[in-house]
Amino acid sequence: MMGKDILHKMKVKAGLSSSNTDTTGKGKTKMSGRHIRHGYHLVKGQSNHPMEDYIVAQFKHAGDSELGLFAIFDGHMGHDVPNYLQSHLFDNILRQPDFFTDTKNAIKKAYEITDSTILEKAKELGKGGSTAVTAILIDGSKLVVANLGDSRAIICKNGTAKQLSIDHEPSEEREIIEKKGGFVSKIPGDVPRVDGQLAVARAFGDRSLKVHLSSEPYVNEEIIDDETDYLVLASDGLWKVMSNQEVIDAIKGIKDPQAAAKHLTEEALIRKSKDDISCIVVKFE
Template sequence: MEDFYETRIESVDGQLIGLFGVFDGHGGAKVAEYVKHNLFSHLLRHPKFMSDTKVAIDDSYKSTDSEFLESDSTQNQCGSTASTAVLVGNRLFVANVGDSRAIICRAGNAVPVSKDHKPDQTDERQRIEEAGGFVMWAGTWRVGGVLAVSRAFGDKLLKQYVVVDPEIREEIVDESLEFLILASDGLWDVVSNEEAVDMTRSIQDPEEAAKRLLQEAY
């Protein structure tokens, strides 16, 4: 299995913090497993975690990636996406690299809070080409004809082009925000954002809602 998830509830400066993540590996499970075990630990230790959470998230994505690449030189073609959510009080910080996706249900509507990073997107393709890489069709659009996502952890051989810079979005948690869904492309390839919300909105138990989506993905 190359997919992992992580959920943690921690106390920082007397405040409860929720950390949630989905990590979809490719080329093997090693990177996804490493990110699962290390990303949130790096984040919680960051000196600006409470004062500037977005900076802390950005730094933690990059430091986790760098540490893995330095620690294991054998996993040159192994990588992982990440879709994470960090709840600090009534502030929800969603970050992602790759094509795992986060959506929220707000007032009954499906609202994407992340953007899939695909090589054929105009801005991503331009960034890759300006760095000296190329995007070509090989069953789907791929970086260097190899990788179907344009941002990821790991992927050492393509690191110059496949960056780990997360896009980070902040949402305020109020009465209109009903729930959050984090999932890999195994779900989003077969279910739209709206369908995912419609399937789960009436289910009160989060675990049962997740099982319902899992059934659809398989």
């Protein structure tokens, strides 16, 4: 690893952000002979509430291994839950005794523990919730992605985009929601919502909806090889206006991942995205 652990976290307090503010940063390391660089860029959307997107982009040692930790948390009905996730979720994952032997199971357990804690702290953290997409790179070769909601992770191999997460849409999980006693409706608005309120079927928090809402993550593993070019994580502010392949095509030829992340947020704005837009680009060399 080059230098000290690199940690970039974005915290936006109420009243300190506007539609004209953004946050950007980058970092780099070397794992198992592979140079890895990351960059991120976040832009406040057009909503009246404060910025509710939080990110983590960190390289660190854990035992004999080197890790890259990347995440985007997209909050709703307040920023306290994504702020809590930013500070605690990866710690809970790495604390699991089977993290290195059964990483998928460790992540699922940590997601469950974290969600239970958020619900217990509802008086402190509020009634809101958050989607999440997390990516853990182990020794530069094994990538484990997990997600709840519609923040998404894709990877690029030989110029072709491959989605590593699942968008948890209420319309796709209608049967599960209805078996729990809930319903899916487009009223009010024009998108399917759990109990007419939330536009994702899985999320952290959301105490009032939790009986009908799942917090079980989708977990996926991918091998990073010499054909791997990029990893891209982004909130739905990007995916609402760009397809997976359009995202990859837009950053081809951009060597600096920070510049690539900024370019994607700018392209989303050009395409009239009104939501908060958060993007992390990890480049493998």
